[in-house]
Amino acid sequence: MRRDEQAARQDAATDAEVKEREGGDRARPPGWHTGWVMKIGLIGLPKSGKTTLFNLLTGAHVATSRYETGRAELHTGIARVPDERVDRLSDLFKPKKTTYASFEVVDLAGIAKGEHAGLEAKEFRNADALLHVVRAFADDLQGAPDPKRDIVDLDTELILADLEVVERRLERLEASIKKRRTDAEVKEQEILRRLKERLETETPLRAVELTDDDAKAIRGFTFLSQKPILHCLNVDEKAIAEGERAADAYGLAEVAARPHTRIGWVSAVIESEVAQLAGEEQAAFLADLGLKEPAIHRVLRDCYALLGLISFFTVGEDEVRAWPIPHGTRAQDAAGAVHSDIARGFIRAEVTAYDELIASHGSFAEMRAKGHLRLEGKDYHVRDGEICHFRFNVGKG
Numbered sequence: 001m002r003r004d005e006q007a008a009r010q011d012a013a014t015d016a017e018v019k020e021r022e023g024g025d026r027a028r029p030p031g032w033h034t035g036w037v038m039k040i041g042l043i044g045l046p047k048s049g050k051t052t053l054f055n056l057l058t059g060a061h062v063a064t065s066r067y068e069t070g071r072a073e074l075h076t077g078i079a080r081v082p083d084e085r086v087d088r089l090s091d092l093f094k095p096k097k098t099t100y101a102s103f104e105v106v107d108l109a110g111i112a113k114g115e116h117a118g119l120e121a122k123e124f125r126n127a128d129a130l131l132h133v134v135r136a137f138a139d140d141l142q143g144a145p146d147p148k149r150d151i152v153d154l155d156t157e158l159i160l161a162d163l164e165v166v167e168r169r170l171e172r173l174e175a176s177i178k179k180r181r182t183d184a185e186v187k188e189q190e191i192l193r194r195l196k197e198r199l200e201t202e203t204p205l206r207a208v209e210l211t212d213d214d215a216k217a218i219r220g221f222t223f224l225s226q227k228p229i230l231h232c233l234n235v236d237e238k239a240i241a242e243g244e245r246a247a248d249a250y251g252l253a254e255v256a257a258r259p260h261t262r263i264g265w266v267s268a269v270i271e272s273e274v275a276q277l278a279g280e281e282q283a284a285f286l287a288d289l290g291l292k293e294p295a296i297h298r299v300l301r302d303c304y305a306l307l308g309l310i311s312f313f314t315v316g317e318d319e320v321r322a323w324p325i326p327h328g329t330r331a332q333d334a335a336g337a338v339h340s341d342i343a344r345g346f347i348r349a350e351v352t353a354y355d356e357l358i359a360s361h362g363s364f365a366e367m368r369a370k371g372h373l374r375l376e377g378k379d380y381h382v383r384d385g386e387i388c389h390f391r392f393n394v395g396k397g
């Protein structure tokens, strides 16, 4: 969409639309609901390698191109999170089915400098976190890479997009408060004025500390600069050996230290080759490169952590499964990830640590005898790597 069209459309936005957005389906639910999938959005300059990375993360085969296609692209896929613990549990229980934790990945249209109007699209707003693909490989057409500049430029676009939303809302609030003053609107005005000040000094909202109440009050705006971000350097295939030091080499230590910000690296070209190999061939190729595992595995785990997700496991002969839940999820909500009926009829969770289960060779009888099986109530905070078995009541209502 062109900027002038965008501006016209924004002017036409009504309070009702803003309200609708506030109650929008992507506002994160308070508990953890069955079937809820977290979403990461790929963002970055055109030709930075977003679609190449999308294919690697999701195992898709979307065509990539060196030249501008002129088409707005949007692809959605599911990424599986590699987890050695799941492999091990699967070996132990030999289930019919093994399921890894997953999240959704959206390959968004490229955003160039000055194009923040395009960020208004709901696909950007709906992402729970952003994966910024940063070109760190030389390219004849685009010249030498400059990751630091690209990171600053992207943040600026996110900040400007948020500032427009805040200013628009403040104008409406002012008019509305003049007509009829309500406490809720005065409070909202106060919060938004504070955010506006910060945005004007180029602070992304992810770096602004908010009380729980304030965070809740602005949740519906789904501000872009508030989303956690992973800047993933797409390094030159010839520089793969220095991948680990890429962040330092490009002077990004300060960026890495910012709140809700991570720096990662990958060589999309090399990973595409790795992905075409299997078994021993792949292992040999990785060993040649000095890698212990495909670099994309690390990126997948970084994305998972960026989304604030941890895994608990359920085990049995039917299925061994990792369930993604946000850090700090209550046991009853964790049960709801498995099935809403289990949350509703929740009695207790039988919980054990992954290491204990491995030490007991998967024997629950042995763990019970050793006292390694804990019974926890609905408000217990489930921790990463715990194996949970939920006791519940399938009552009549």
Ligand SMILES: Nc1nc2c(ncn2[C@@H]2O[C@H](COP(=O)(O)OP(=O)(O)O)[C@@H](O)[C@H]2O)c(=O)[nH]1
Binding pocket: 044, 045, 046, 047, 048, 049, 050, 051, 052, 053, 063, 064, 065, 066, 067, 110, 133, 137, 138, 234, 235, 236, 237, 267, 268, 269, 270
């Ligand atoms: N040399 C090099 N080329 C890359 C790398 N990653 C992507 N490319 C190429 O850059 C072009 C654009 O990649 P694409 O994934 O379509 O970028 P997007 O526009 O960000 O989605 C393609 O020709 C890719 O093969 C890389 O790490 N090194």
Ligand SMILES: [Mg+2]
Binding pocket: 050, 051, 052, 073, 107
């Ligand atoms: Mg693309």
